[in-house]
Amino acid sequence: MTSGSWPAVPQVNPLVANRYRKGRSLGTGGFGEVFYAEDIKFNPPRPVAIKIVHPDLLVDPQVRDGISKEANVLAQFKHPNILRVLDFEVERDRAYIVTELAEGGSAEVREAIRERNKGLVDRYADILKTEIGDEIVDVDPLFLHVAILGVCEFFTAAQSIILPLAEPETDPAELADRYEAFVIDLFLNGLRRR
Secondary structure (H helix, E strand, O other): OOHHHOOOOOOOOOEEOOOEEEEEEEEEOOOEEEEEEEEOOOOOOEEEEEEEEOHHHHHOHHHHHHHHHHHHHHHOOOOOOOOOEEEEEEOOOOEEEEEOOOOOOOHHHHHHHHHHHHHHHHHHHHHHOOHHHHOEOOOOHHHHHHHHHHHHHHHHHOHHHHHHHOOOOOOHHHHHHHHHHHHHHHHHHHOEOO
16 A cells, blocks of 8 residues: 555644644643643744643533633733733633743843842842841752742732732732732741741
């Protein structure tokens, strides 16, 4: 049999929602997987991140509702530490949230992000060298920074719970800043030797 006589293999649409071309995985969690993607609606295609929720979680209507609420709340934020939501879709069999790409599109942006994070790691290292540091268990400032980022990411994901509990006139960006300060204080004081 020649290759021309083989039946055609159906091509799976490599696009999400006929718009987002998935690339490499950026990370996986209990909720889903985040991919580098390109929004082909733009010419040239615009780099974005797309979080695809694990399909088995979508059976629960409360989960689907929570995803929609989270995406809508996050779309309202304009803060340098929160990725802007560009698009989302939630159905019974699939859900995704499209955000700005965190890694930056240029070498200059990536360097600025690296410098900002290095500055924070250095700041934590300096704090650990002070009198307060004598009262804190030995900890790697890089891991402290990553832990704080993780807790702050939780804050972002929990916006649909937090914002309705805050006063109506509360500025979401100011609330995020207060939470970040709280987390830093919690980590530093929570690590004191007893």
